[in-house]
Amino acid sequence: MTLAFAEPLPGVARPAAPGQLDRFTYDDSIVRKFLFATLIWGVVGMLVGLLIALQLANPYFNFNTEWLSFGRLRPLHTNAVIFAFAGNAFFCGCYYSTQRLLKARMFSDRLSNFHFWGWQAIIVSAAVTLPLGFTQAKEYAELEWPIDIAIAVVWLAFAANFFATLAKRRERHIYVALWFYIASIVTVTLLHVFNNLAIPAGAFKSYSIYAGVQDAFMQWWYGHNAVAFFLTTPFLGLMYYFMPKAVEGPVFSYKLSILHFWSLVFMYIWAGPHHLHYTALPEWASTVGMLFSVMLWAPSWGGMINGLLTLRGAWHKVAEDPIIKFFVVGITAYGMSTFEGPMLSIRSVNAVAHYTDWIIAHVHTGALGWNGFMTFGMIYWLLPRLFQTEIYSHRAMSVHFWLGSVGIVLYVVAIYSAGVTQGLMWRAFDETGRLAYPDFVETVVRLLPMYWMRVVGGLFYLTGTFIFGWNILMTWRRRPAVYAEPVIEAAPLSRLVPVIPSTAAKGSLVQRFNSVAWHRRWEGAPLLFTSLTILAVVVASLFEILPTFLIKSNVPTIASVKPYTPLELAGRDVYIANGCFNCHSQMIRPFRYETERFGEYSKPGESVYDHPFLWGSRRIGPDLAREGGKYPDLWHVRHFANPRAITANSIMPAYEHFLTKKIDFDGIQKRVDVMVMLGVPYGDAVNSAAAIARAQAGLIAATIASQGGPANLEDKEIVAIVAYMQRLGRDIKAQPITTGSR
Amino acid sequence: MKLADIMSHAGLSFYAQVALVIFLAVFVAIVIRTFLPSRSKELREAALLPLDDAAADRVRARRNS
Numbered sequence: 066m067t068l069a070f071a072e073p074l075p076g077v078a079r080p081a082a083p084g085q086l087d088r089f090t091y092d093d094s095i096v097r098k099f100l101f102a103t104l105i106w107g108v109v110g111m112l113v114g115l116l117i118a119l120q121l122a123n124p125y126f127n128f129n130t131e132w133l134s135f136g137r138l139r140p141l142h143t144n145a146v147i148f149a150f151a152g153n154a155f156f157c158g159c160y161y162s163t164q165r166l167l168k169a170r171m172f173s174d175r176l177s178n179f180h181f182w183g184w185q186a187i188i189v190s191a192a193v194t195l196p197l198g199f200t201q202a203k204e205y206a207e208l209e210w211p212i213d214i215a216i217a218v219v220w221l222a223f224a225a226n227f228f229a230t231l232a233k234r235r236e237r238h239i240y241v242a243l244w245f246y247i248a249s250i251v252t253v254t255l256l257h258v259f260n261n262l263a264i265p266a267g268a269f270k271s272y273s274i275y276a277g278v279q280d281a282f283m284q285w286w287y288g289h290n291a292v293a294f295f296l297t298t299p300f301l302g303l304m305y306y307f308m309p310k311a312v313e314g315p316v317f318s319y320k321l322s323i324l325h326f327w328s329l330v331f332m333y334i335w336a337g338p339h340h341l342h343y344t345a346l347p348e349w350a351s352t353v354g355m356l357f358s359v360m361l362w363a364p365s366w367g368g369m370i371n372g373l374l375t376l377r378g379a380w381h382k383v384a385e386d387p388i389i390k391f392f393v394v395g396i397t398a399y400g401m402s403t404f405e406g407p408m409l410s411i412r413s414v415n416a417v418a419h420y421t422d423w424i425i426a427h428v429h430t431g432a433l434g435w436n437g438f439m440t441f442g443m444i445y446w447l448l449p450r451l452f453q454t455e456i457y458s459h460r461a462m463s464v465h466f467w468l469g470s471v472g473i474v475l476y477v478v479a480i481y482s483a484g485v486t487q488g489l490m491w492r493a494f495d496e497t498g499r500l501a502y503p504d505f506v507e508t509v510v511r512l513l514p515m516y517w518m519r520v521v522g523g524l525f526y527l528t529g530t531f532i533f534g535w536n537i538l539m540t541w542r543r544r545p546a547v548y549a550e551p552v553i554e555a556a557p558l559s560r561l562v563p564v565i566p567s568t569a570a571k572g573s574l575v576q577r578f579n580s581v582a583w584h585r586r587w588e589g590a591p592l593l594f595t596s597l598t599i600l601a602v603v604v605a606s607l608f609e610i611l612p613t614f615l616i617k618s619n620v621p622t623i624a625s626v627k628p629y630t631p632l633e634l635a636g637r638d639v640y641i642a643n644g645c646f647n648c649h650s651q652m653i654r655p656f657r658y659e660t661e662r663f664g665e666y667s668k669p670g671e672s673v674y675d676h677p678f679l680w681g682s683r684r685i686g687p688d689l690a691r692e693g694g695k696y697p698d699l700w701h702v703r704h705f706a707n708p709r710a711i712t713a714n715s716i717m718p719a720y721e722h723f724l725t726k727k728i729d730f731d732g733i734q735k736r737v738d739v740m741v742m743l744g745v746p747y748g749d750a751v752n753s754a755a756a757i758a759r760a761q762a763g764l765i766a767a768t769i770a771s772q773g774g775p776a777n778l779e780d781k782e783i784v785a786i787v788a789y790m791q792r793l794g795r796d797i798k799a800q801p802i803t804t805g806s807r
Numbered sequence: 808m809k810l811a812d813i814m815s816h817a818g819l820s821f822y823a824q825v826a827l828v829i830f831l832a833v834f835v836a837i838v839i840r841t842f843l844p845s846r847s848k849e850l851r852e853a854a855l856l857p858l859d860d861a862a863a864d865r866v867r868a869r870r871n872s
Contacts (some may be wrong), residue, residue: 166856238849240856306857313862315854323841323850331834601830608823 083454086554087235091164093548095177096450099157102185103431104534105464106153107440109192111530115523117142117368120718121685122516124709127718131194134718135685136644140207141195146432147205147295149188155299155439156184159246162306162449166240172229176222183219187212198642199269202677205291206260210271213261220257224250231591235555239321239591245302247591248330248598252294255602260287266739267732270638274743277672278345281680282338282613283622286606289337297399298329298433300439301506302394303369307443308375311388317374321367328364330598334605342419343654343668344680347619351412353609358410361793365403372396372524387462391442394470398434402427403427417463417492420650420684422512423484424603428478433473433526441465441533448540454549458540461532468529475522483515492658505687510714515782539786578589595783623670625799628745629792631733632753632761638736639782640679643720651793663793664691671797674745686717691794698765701787723783728762730755761788 120135123392127134160177166169171177194200200207208216226251231239260283263271275283307625311314316322336355338346373396376382382389405427409418418424456462480659490508493501502508613619627636640646653659655666667690674676681688696704703710706724708717737754741747750757759779765788766779778784840846851870855863 162857236856238853238856240853309854309857313858313865315851315858315866319850319854320841324838325838327834362810601833604826604830608826754828 079123083666085251085556085775087557088552088554089170090550090552090608091494092171092174092177093161093451093550094341095174095181096157096161096447097362098181098646099153099160100447100451100537102181102798103153103157103440103444104151104537106145107530108527108534110142110150111523111793112528113138113142114146115520115527118520118523120515121716122513123521123701124716124718129719131643131720131722132198134643134720137196137198137720140200140204140644141192141203144191144195144207145188147291148191151296151300151436151440152184154436154443155249155295155303156180157447158307158443159227159299160240161451162242162303163227163246164300166236166243166306167180167230167234168236168553169230169234172226172233176226180219180223180226183215183222187215187219192217194269198644200641200644201261201263201271201273202641202644202646202679203260203273203280204288204682205285206257206284209269210261210263210265211269213257213263217254220250223247224254235557237558238595240497241316241319241326241641242302242306244326244594245298247595248293248326248602248722249299249302250597251595252290252298252334252602255599255606256287258292259286264739264742266736270736272739272743273521273677274544275678276285276674276676276743277678278347278669280761281344282346282350282424283380284678285340286337286610289340290334290632291429292428293333293336293414296436297333299632300399300436301325301329303439303443304372304392304474304532305685306394307439307446308372308396309384311392311442311446311687312375312379312382314375317371317377321371325368325371326365326478328367329361330601331605332361332364333610336361336410340410340413340682341583341680342410343656344652345667345672347613347669350609350613353730355410362404362407365406365685367399369396369400369403372399386458386465388445390444390463390466391445392440392583394466395435395438395442397436398430398473399682402435405430416656417488417652418484419654420682421484421488421491422480422515422683423488424683425654426480426484429480430477432472433469433476437526438469440467444533445538448537450532451541452544452733454540454543454545457536461740465529465532465536468525468532472522472524472529475525477522479522483512483519486511486515491662492656494658500658502563503662505662505715506712506786509716513716547649552681573744589675611804620673622673623668623797626673626796628674628740628747630761630788631737631750631758632728632765632785633792634736634740634789635733635758636785636787637679639723639786641677645689646681648681648683648717650684650687650688653688659688663688665797667794668797673795674740676740676743676745686715689790689793690786691791693791693795696792697772698769698787699774701790702769702774702778702783705783705786723786724778724781726782727790728758728785730758731782733758758785 112451116126116133117135117138120138127648131137160171187208189726191208194209194212197205199209201209206213207618221387227246231243233246264274265271273283305316305322335357336354338350339358342355344352373393376389376393379389381395408414409424445456445462454468482714490502490511627701628634651667653663653666660666667680671690672680700711702724704712705720707719707721708715709719734752734754737747737750741751747754762779762784766777766781766786769778769784770776841850855866858866
């Protein structure tokens with residue numbers, strides 16, 4: 066292997082004499098480990114996805130089991146697919162390509178292995194804690210604080226290993242794929258740390274330091290950029306490496322890839338607020354988010370076109386090579402979801418789509434198409450190289466491709482239809498000016514056939530994944546007894562600052578500009594490059610997020626809004642632990658069809674004590690922001706015990722265990738204390754939370770008994786959650802809004 | 808007086824506009840630099856980095872022909 070430049074550029078070290086070449090090998094065993102992890106977690110994540118798809122089609126599949134209910138498993142599905150399947154796939158491709166692009170073995174095999182085993186341990190702990198109900202209630206950031214700390218440690222180990230490898234590279238130019246990796250690594254670090262700032266209230270319980278509007282803003286800054294910097298930029302890096310590999314030709318336009326990179330870094334970070342249109346978020350923030358989201362269309366499509374046109378002169382391979390088929394469909398899915406994303410971020414479109422399945426269809430175009438198919442293509446390309454043998458079955462690759470493609474179409478078409486159907490039904494009025502479908506459940510029942518179609522689509526996709534796994538295992542079984550480790554030879558990068566020939570000072574302005582040392586060093590200096598990326602990301606984040614924290618007019622407070630009582634707080638924690646926010650929003654938008662259905666629209670000042678915010682992002686069930694006082698206590702008891710006893714066609718899981726599980730009264734004080742630390746004015750409850758909670762529980766239990774319900778519920782979780790339900794949205798009914806700050 | 812009181816009255820919106828202009832200027836500089844004719848050769852070579860030597864040579868031969 067030689068220096069990649071055909072002839073040395075001014076200021077670049079000349080190729081070393083043969084005697085000076087470094088000899089080294091690449092660490093492919095770590096790549097193989099991540100490959101198997103990708104497969105295992107892919108299967109697990111998709112199986113859980115199939116189960117929760119069944120649960121929505123028929124609540125029987127919740128099996129009346131607390132830890133198998135939809136609210137507990139939905140976060141497990143999203144986390145498994147994002148961080149376990151896509152995450153391991155990224156690491157797999159990253160370790161393979163980084164070493165080769167830098168002509169250097171990873172800095173430390175130990176760190177690589179620490180990263181691998183640490184990441185798998187985190188996934189296992191997620192798979193245990195999420196079904197048990199330990200959650201921070203923030204989408205894709207559900208994991209509780211001890212796991213969050215572990216994630217930070219493992220991620221920083223990965224980063225240290227990566228940057229140390231950059232530092233000892235033997236290739237001066239840092240290829241664009243690596244830029245995407247760098248941006249992903251640094252931005253994910255920031256996102257993870259700032260969104261997960263919380264005060265622990267127990268071994269697996271914490272409260273976000275932010276509340277209400279600010280928490281929502283922080284969460285969706287994180288949530289959207291998790292999509293950007295965990296599912297998009299890492300996979301774009303993979304695309305810019307593996308697509309040219311598969312085609313055996315360079316990317317269509319390297320210049321376009323540079324613009325693709327910088328525009329994504331400059332724009333993506335602003336887009337988060339489009340998840341909060343028409344909520345209690347200030348309108349200026351929602352406008353900024355929308356504007357940047359629409360602008361993102363241009364670089365995203367530039368990147369998609371760049372990926373697809375890499376096939377120029379090799380289009381015939383699309384018909385022959387299943388690997389390129391996977392890449393082409395993957396990149397096309399990237400194009401479709403990055404067209405749809407900007408469209409959905411336009412406020413008027415978002416008004417129909419928000420809270421519906423449309424969003425679910427959108428993310429599955431991205432996850433199944435872009436992340437899934439790019440992963441499959443990449444791994445099929447890697448298999449013969451990593452296991453040093455022929456792929457076991459080419460036919461199976463084609464079968465997998467078609468099963469996966471049909472699966473995506475079935476899934477996406479069904480769920481788009483479900484989303485648009487429900488969005489339109491919610492807003493339909495009849496000729497007398499009343500809601501055409503006043504019963505929420507009517508809008509759910511209409512979706513069930515499409516939910517079944519989704520199950521079928523998921524089965525297709527999953528079957529394809531099983532074939533993928535079988536093909537991997539059969540290929541692995543043909544591996545040689547000992548893997549060959551080719552020795553690579555490459556010249557070390559000169560540590561000296563390159564000497565600029567004196568001629569460089571002459572010539573046109575452009576020539577002189579281009580020959581000065583600064584920009585070559587700039588490009589050669591990953592540290593500076595990384596700092597600039599961080600700067601772009603941080604400055605954008607600060608300008609967008611800080612005003613809601615620091616400029617008072619953004620969150621007008623409401624005098625009559627008071628903290629939750631200790632019992633209501635305990636009930637809120639039951640609500641969080643059971644993942645109720647996965648199906649129920651607590652954010653009524655200012656539309657007539659929403660206020661008619663649910664009541665007065667939600668104000669920013671109403672959630673100032675909500676650590677964390679629970680606005681939700683999807684309405685599989687009705688909004689609960691004004692639930693308090695709508696029904697008697699007993700209604701809630703019966704409804705929780707068996708939702709179908711109250712609403713015949715409800716798809717909500719039963720929560721019979723609320724009637725038997727006891728409230729941990731003694732643990733409430735600790736939670737109240739943490740709330741006080743966060744600035745929630747608790748007054749009397751500071752020292753007597755348990756006693757206050759017991760008193761309120763006794764009253765509610767007596768009410769339930771007097772309404773003809775079961776007796777002796779005063780120490781059961783049901784009274785806590787009923788207390789919380791009955792409190793929701795009642796505070797503002799007392800007094801007018803006043804401007805000021807908490 | 809809390810930090811929020813100070814920030815609310817400091818009239819900071821001007822800074823956001825300054826940041827916008829700086830961001831735009833940096834981005835334009837990146838675009839110009841990327842499309843400088845003198846960098847063309849370097850970037851065309853950089854695009855070959857993922858390829859192995861034989862494939863890269865084939866591309867170079869095609870470009871020269």
